[in-house]
Every structure is written in structure tokens, then in C-alpha cells.
Amino acid sequence: xxxxxxxxxxxxxxxxxxxxxxxxxxxxxxxxxxxxxxxxxxxxxxxxxxxxxxxxxxxxxxxxxxxxxxxxxxxxxxxxxxxxxxxxxxxxxxx
Numbered sequence: 783x784x785x786x787x788x789x790x791x792x793x794x795x796x797x798x799x800x801x802x803x804x805x806x807x808x809x810x811x812x813x814x815x816x817x818x819x820x821x822x823x824x825x826x827x828x829x830x831x832x833x834x835x836x837x838x839x840x841x842x843x844x845x846x847x848x849x850x851x852x853x854x855x856x857x858x859x860x861x862x863x864x865x866x867x868x869x870x871x872x873x874x875x876x877x
Contacts, residue, residue: 790818797825805829814839816846823850830875840871847875 788795790810794817800806806827808815812835822830823846830847834840844854852875860870 790815794818794821796821800825800827803827805831807831807833809833810839810843812836812839814843816843819843819846823847823852826877828877832871832873832875834871834873835868837869837871840873844873844875852877 790808791813794815795806800822804827806822806829808818808822808830809832810818814834814836815832816839819842830852832840832843832847834843848854855874855876857871857873860872862868862870
């Protein structure tokens with residue numbers, strides 16, 4: 783098992799780096815994971831778990847994954863921040 787912390791805006795993992803992974807979990811800031819979602823969409827990773835605190839950037843990144851051949855298996859909203867309008871989303875995508 784390997785875990786890595788990385789700035790996905792400046793250095794997204796590319797498909798060659800992702801080829802040995804069975805799954806990827808990404809949890810970007812509110813700006814989303816545009817650069818990483820583009821790379822994941824062209825990868826062969828079988829399962830991607832996306833966590834997001836911004837529905838708009840989640841939708842954008844999810845569209846890239848779906849257009850790249852992933853299926854969105856499920857999305858779970860989490861009201862993690864009581865007394866605020868913020869909702870976290872957790873989604874599972876598979877090939």
C-alpha cells in the first residue's frame with residue numbers, strides 16, 4: 783500500500799504513474815481537481831473515489847471522468863458542517 787500527498791494543481795499524477803493503482807482517492811480544495819480529473823479520465827485505474835466540498839467543481843470533474851469512460855456508481859452527500867449550507871460529496875466511479 784502506498785499513500786502520497788501531492789499538489790494536484792501543479793503536479794497531477796499522469797496515467798503512467800497511475801498504472802499500478804487499483805484505486806485513487808482525491809479530495810481537492812473548493813477549486814476542484816481539474817488537472818487531476820483530466821489525467822484520471824485517460825488512465826486505466828479501475829476505481830476512483832472523489833470527495834468534494836463544492837458541488838459545481840465536483841460536477842465539472844465528474845463530467846471529465848464520465849466522458850473518459852467512468853461510470854458514477856454512487857454519490858453520497860454528507861452534512862458535515864452543521865448550521866452552514868456546506869455539504870461534502872463523496873462519489874465512487876468505476877470503469
